[in-house]
Amino acid sequence: MFRRIKIFFFLVLLLLLGGILGALWFLPGVFSAKATPPEWEVKAARYIRHLATPSHFLKMSNPLHLTPEVLGDARHHFADHCATCHANDGSGKTAMGPNFYPPVPDLRDPVIQDMTDGELFYVIHHGIRFTGMPAWGKGDPSEDTESWKLVFFIRHLPNITPEEIAEMKTLNPMTQEERDEQAALDRFLSGEDIAPSPSHDHHH
Template sequence: MKQFLLGIVFTLVVGALVVAGVAKFGMIPLNADAKPASWEWLAAGLARHGYVEAHAPKMENPVPVNDENLITGMQVYTVACAECHGSLDRKPSAFGAGLYPPAPNLIDHPVDDDPESETFFVTKHGIRHTGMPAWTAQLSDEQMWKVTAFLKRIPTLPPAVKQRWKDSTGVDAPNGQEKKGWD
């Protein structure tokens, strides 16, 4: 039994040394100008979904869904999020595309299927080892719930909010009929 345990410890130590050696000799690619491999997407996506699902607060959005709050959410998005996730004028973000992994375009690929508690949680705490910052020091919870409400409803915004979108950008808001999913 003792030998068996020593064998396990030995294997773990050798494994750790191999990983350290591989890293030390520059064999782990760390450049951001590459496309994440499909296994990497899968593994990172699995870990993110598992973590967010387990830790997001189990609650509804406490902010009432009305034109005023959705417009505030839209303004928060423009100031804090559009630089990476794409602006309301529907231009993709070159900055966001240069990150690894790239920032998803939340206008053309909205998170309308996700529970709002999860979008709020990701916004508040960020995603480690990606460009997604934690906003807890810069936005109040109320602002984060408002931007969450806005993101959830991008394909189905009420007329007054769509009008504000058009007035401020000259471009129509999504009408909910456009193709969804990833290109």
């Protein structure tokens, strides 16, 4: 019975949002990704996401045990796959993060941290339609240990250290130009590319 009520409200919200979007279709700038989502839209999207998450996921706790190795794996995975949009510290302050609609959220925010382990896992594994959040999970959710490790890392973000951030910077994806610049800098710092001092001819 309760599930039917949830489905009913979910459908009503979808109809309301559909009607509002239809009415706004011809207004200038409505579909610009540069716009800031109004508060009602943010709250409605969160509520719909919550309703759309299967109840058994809402109640799930992380099945993995938190160890330094598990957190390290998650940190490396986050730096390589997630930080381009979310930033190493989870702030979302990257070249792309603020330019999505809606903008990439700050993962340290209490709204995110208050989500259950299962909710976080569901978002990571399945992604979110009509946003920039892809589905990272592959295969059966019960075998997706990488996403569960990332849940631990998201919980850790409010307390991440400068040392961890520095390590993650070495793991972030780079363009070929950035790799060449880094290689040149490494050669310079190791003394390989120190240019010889110009010779001075003395004429008497």
